Amino acid sequence: MTTSPAPRRRAPVPRRRAEKPLLSQELVVHTAQEILAAEGIRAVSMRRVAQRLQTGPASLYAYVSGKEELDELLLDAALGEIPSPEPDPHRWDAQLKEQVRLQITAMTAYPGIAMVAWNTPVPGTPHALRQGETMLALLRAGGLDLKQAAFAADALSTYAKAFACEASSWASGEYDxxxxxxxxxxxxxxxxxxxxxxxxxxxxxxxxxxxxxxxxRLEFALETFVAGLRALVRA
Structure with missing residues (x-):
């Protein structure tokens, strides 16, 4: 009597590890945004972002120079959500007020970003520069000369950042x-x-x-400021 040979066991197929996404500045910022939205700016660090991406902090420095630049890139990403209208000389004042409102909304949408904006006196990132150019274009469309437009844009930017900082502090519970x-x-x-x-x-x-x-209070400040600009143009 012959016995049948024992069936061969198949060798287990090794599981393939999920491939890590290729690092890029865009991915680093997007990952930081997720932490920012969930936990606020104080929770964002190069180490936390690296942990999310399953890599070491040192590997991120090829794309972001450090925490300061990462914060500024997060601010830039928030400002990138704001559209830039085509200046209309017939309604430049309404466009200007709406642009300030949108800037405040963008800065308060992510916990702590308003304070980053306040601590970045001369932003040089793409969307921040585009916002500056938009404000100047709207003011110039209203009839202000370049110096007047520059001073007005600076004053409105300062007010928007201050208002956003206060609103963010209330929203985050920082104020009791x-x-x-x-x-x-x-x-x-x-x-x-x-x-x-x-x-x-x-x-x-x-x-x-x-x-x-x-x-x-916001609307009062905007209308008062813009009314002054209208009077300046008429003078």
């Missing part, structure tokens, strides 16, 4: 709402307890500075 409210009560109480002539107005304005008036 109860503590701020208490300080407001102390200010009002202190001004009301002093000589009436010394603080005749200060004790009455607390109700105007709440979260509910944030948009109204």
């Amino acid at each position: 709402a109860e503590q701020v409210a208490e300080r407001g009560r102390q200010m009002t109480g202190g001004s009301q307890s002093g000589p009436a002539e010394a603080f005749a107005h200060l004790g009455q304005i607390g109700e105007f500075f709440t979260a509910d008036t944030s948009e109204e």
Whole structure:
């Protein structure tokens, strides 16, 4: 009686490791954006990005020089979401105000980016430069000369960054709402307890500075500024 040969066992097929995506500056920034959106700017570091990409931090320096440049590239990516309109001399003022609103929205969309913008006095990245050129073009379309347009663009940019920083601090919980409210009560109480002539107005304005008036205050500032530019052009 013959026995059948034992069936041969197939050698296990080795599993192929998932290939890592090729590194690039775009991939590094995109990965940093994911961390930024989830955890804020303080969580973004070269090490955290490298961990996400399953590589060592040293390999990222071929694409980004360090944390400072990475932050500025994140700001640039946010500004890249803003369209640049064709300047219209008949409605340049409305276009200008809308551009500032969009800049504030972009800077507050990602936690901490507004502070990066504040700490970057002379941005040189592509989308930041495009935003600067757009602002100047709108102001020139309104009739301002180049020097006036430059000063106006600088002032509006400074205001937009300051407004975005404050809004971001509220949104992130960096400001303690109860503590701020208490300080407001102390200010009002202190001004009301002093000589009436010394603080005749200060004790009455607390109700105007709440979260509910944030948009109204922004619109007031924009319209006041743009009205001044219109008057300057007419002079």
